[in-house]
Amino acid sequence: MRRRLTTALTTLLSRRGFCAAGGQALALGALPTVAGAQTAHPTASEILSSLARLAETELVAGRLDAPVTGMALLADPTLAALRAAVAAGVSLILSPETPFYARPMDAQAANGPFAAMAASTVAALHDSPAYKAKQAFIAHHDLTICRLTPRTADHDLSADAVAARLGWTGHRVAGEHSIYAPPNVTVGALVHLARTRLGASGGLRFIGDPARRLGSILIVPGTAEVVSTTRALRYADALLTGDVREWEVVTYVHDSIDAGLPKAMVATGRILSEQPFLEQCTLAVRQAFPRVPLHAPVQPDPFWRIQA
Amino acid sequence: MTPRELVALIDRKAAEEGTPPPAAPSRRDTFKAGNPDAPITGIFTTGMSTFDVLRRAAAAGRNMIITHEDTYFRDNDIPDFLGDDPVYLAKKAFIERHGLIIWRDHDLAHRMRPDQLFAGQLRVLGWTADRIDPAPRMPIVTLPKPMTLADLTRYCVARTGTHSHRVTGDPDMVVRRVAIGVGYAFPSMPTVPDVDAIVGGESAEGSASALPTMDQSAFAADMTSVGRPRGIIFLGHMGTEDAPMIVTAEWLRSFVPGIPIDFLPAGEPFHRPLSGFDNTLSRRTLAPGKPERRRTRT
Secondary structure, X not given: OHHHHHHXXXXXXXXXXXXXXXXXXXXXXXXXXXXXXXXXXXXXXHHHHOOOOOEEEEEEEOOOOOEOOOEEEOOOOOHHHHHHHHHOOOOXXXXXXXXXXXXXXXXXXXXXXXXXXXXXHXXXXXXXXXXXXXXXXXXXXXOEEEXXXXXXXXXXXXXXXXXXXXXXXXXXXXXXXXXXXXXXXXXXXXXXXXXXXXXXXXXOEEEOOOOOEEOOEEEEEEEXXXXXXXXXXXXXXXXXXXXXXXXXXXXXXXXXXXXXXXXXXXXXXXXXXXXXXXXXXXXHHHHHOOOOOEEOOOOOOOOEEOOO | OOHHHHHHHHHHHHHHOOOOOOOOOOOOOOEEEOOOOOOOOOXXXXXXXXXXXXXXXXXXXXXXXXXXXXXXXXXXXXXHHOOOOHHHHHHHHHHHHOOOEEEEOOHHHHHOOOOHHHHHHHHHHOOOOOEEOOOOOOEXXXXXXXXXXXXXXXXXXXXXXXOOOEEEOOOOOEEEEEEEOEOOEOOOHXXXXXXXXXXXXXXXXXXXXXXOOOOHHHHHHHHHHOOOOOEEEEOOOHHHHOOOHHHHHHHHHOXXXXXXXXXXXXXXXXXXOOOOOOOEXXXXXXXXXXXXXXXXXX
């Protein structure tokens, strides 16, 4: 059974993705099977049910009862990525992000002291060529788009996915936080891993002495919120995250060095930090719906920099 | 003069200069630490009251820090979430041991006419604003001559000295007009349709936030995809709101007699990029017609 599954997975993933993500998927146990798995064109709803154990799902565009001719898992649902997906025959897009740049305006912004400015910003967005083109493209191609949010009830599966990509499966420290204790990792080595395993380049930023040895690393994919992250960082030497606010966690980590309690931090950028979890989802839907064409590009670091 | 007397003087001077009053009392611009009734021995303005800034201020024998950003890792500076956090306790103990007084000058500095942070950043960048829209009051600059996004990045990095900058957009796109942001005050790209690029500090990545906060990089990428190339240069929070606090120091010196007042840079928190992380170019926001390298698993 394991050999058959392994063969199937290797046709799906690159060597790097298989070694990291595939190993973690096996560690998670049997992948789900759902009704409709043998249907050539299952509905979006049926496909989402195969991800129930991994992610919460939210319909962003289209219909859940639409038959799926092909599916794409995109970390970064840009217009260029949507066009490539449609060219590959895709009708269902799954992504940790919405293609419309943000969640709808919240009530506080709509009614607060800056309500007029917020309203004019939203109006300008809706009137922009990018927004209109994207909406029209989605409507024209009858795309169904669903947002995936990793489940965190037991522990953060997206952190496990990043750890698996780094080769740290089995090194998770017991406890409530997503802390891992891989052997022989320095700050510089963590930066190198972020580059080679997560694809970080121009968007990568870090704090800490590159030669400093790290006993434990907290992984927070996505955006590192200050309260939960600083609490968890008490128990770890370093933070590996995607996006982070500079007046919050960044300053905390920076101050820790002058406090004589040095922490380190590596930020890859949000999109790259979400990609390993998306690959876990890719494995799950591919296993559940092997007859549905799958488009799962590895999307690059959206940032670049010049030599300072 | 005491810090409390100084802040009262600052408020009076700002009002005399026509600074509009706040809509509500500022929760940011308050004393964050120390005794506001102790005599001032000297003042440093800075972008961020980091532990390192506090050490250098104490070593220089000055006891008052006027910081633009927070001290305790959150905008409201309420440290309750930190509890017995050792980093927080060490910083607090250092402040107490050295008798430091910290006052935040955030909302007032942005309320001034002109906004001291934008004025300072324009000076750093060597530009003059064409216009400053009524809202959100972020300067628009027509460059002295058009340049590519890559060349504009080189220019901004050279002027600000930032090493932790990040850029999104086609490096070869031509930039004629830019919008300026400082800190997290970031021009929303849809509201400035006539600018080619934003030169700002930091903004949220991804789409987790609610509008009007949005993923500016993704929007720039999509504008590029519809044939209207857009770029963003992120210089970082301290790449845009640290050096501009020079303006605040100069302003204070103009009406506060007998007290040494200088700017003390907080600097960038990030380490210099290691070898191999420079000169890397995005493949997300290529100009139309350029092939995108893609690895697809089917």
